[in-house]
Amino acid sequence: MAEVKLFRTWSSPFALRIVWALEVKGIEYEMIYEDLSNKSSMLLQYNPVYKKVPVLLHKGKPISESFVILEYIEETWKSKTPSLLPEDPYQRAMARFWAKFGDDKISPLIWEAFIKQGKDQEEALVAAHENLKYLEVELRGKKFLGGDAVGFADLAFGWLANLVSVFEEVTGVTLIDHEKFPLLLTWMQNFMDAPKIRDTWPPRDKLITKFRDLRETLMAKEPK
Numbered sequence: 001m002a003e004v005k006l007f008r009t010w011s012s013p014f015a016l017r018i019v020w021a022l023e024v025k026g027i028e029y030e031m032i033y034e035d036l037s038n039k040s041s042m043l044l045q046y047n048p049v050y051k052k053v054p055v056l057l058h059k060g061k062p063i064s065e066s067f068v069i070l071e072y073i074e075e076t077w078k079s080k081t082p083s084l085l086p087e088d089p090y091q092r093a094m095a096r097f098w099a100k101f102g103d104d105k106i107s108p109l110i111w112e113a114f115i116k117q118g119k120d121q122e123e124a125l126v127a128a129h130e131n132l133k134y135l136e137v138e139l140r141g142k143k144f145l146g147g148d149a150v151g152f153a154d155l156a157f158g159w160l161a162n163l164v165s166v167f168e169e170v171t172g173v174t175l176i177d178h179e180k181f182p183l184l185l186t187w188m189q190n191f192m193d194a195p196k197i198r199d200t201w202p203p204r205d206k207l208i209t210k211f212r213d214l215r216e217t218l219m220a221k222e223p224k
Contacts, residue, residue: 004030006032007046007053015053019031047064049064082150136184139186144190164188
């Protein structure tokens with residue numbers, strides 16, 4: 001029986017954060033795939049509050065919410081390198097800050113730009129670009145947000161590396177262009193190709209189909 005189990009879906013970017021952390025740390029684990037339209041009794045048992053993935057099960061004890069799980073992995077397997085968080089307290093705080101910034105200030109706006117069109121889409125893009133400028137500045141002189149190696153903040157932003165291009169293909173709209181964000185796009189490629197990361201990506205054709213169908217469904221519900 002595996003000591004570490006991860007409940008995930010094939011496409012969840014939040015669950016992928018945990019996959020990346022476990023892979024980067026070299027921690028053996030078992031993956032359990034969930035169908036969120038027909039949630040298993042185990043998922044409901046181990047995450048009765050949110051009833052969603054990811055859930056990490058370690059020695060029979062469940063931990064949910066991706067950032068909480070990342071912190072748990074780092075603290076539990078601190079001796080395994082590389083570290084996800086730096087030793088310096090200020091740098092640790094900054095890594096957590098950027099991770100929260102991404103989920104609070106960038107992810108919702110990119111999603112809004114994806115599911116909207118016309119003026120609403122343009123407004124979401126303008127707001128997203130304003131916030132992405134901070135990330136572009138933070139990447140000056142760095143290969144990764146964590147420095148020379150993938151760290152906590154990189155795992156938090158990892159969804160940008162593949163979903164942005166998927167969203168662009170589905171919408172036909174450039175969400176992040178090279179002239180405005182050259183460092184961010186370089187980081188995205190570096191993260192895509194990083195060891196232990198490059199083999200974890202969901203099938204691109206399946207993602208495109210999923211998000212095209214989802215966008216059409218959501219837009220059909222919009223008032224005419």
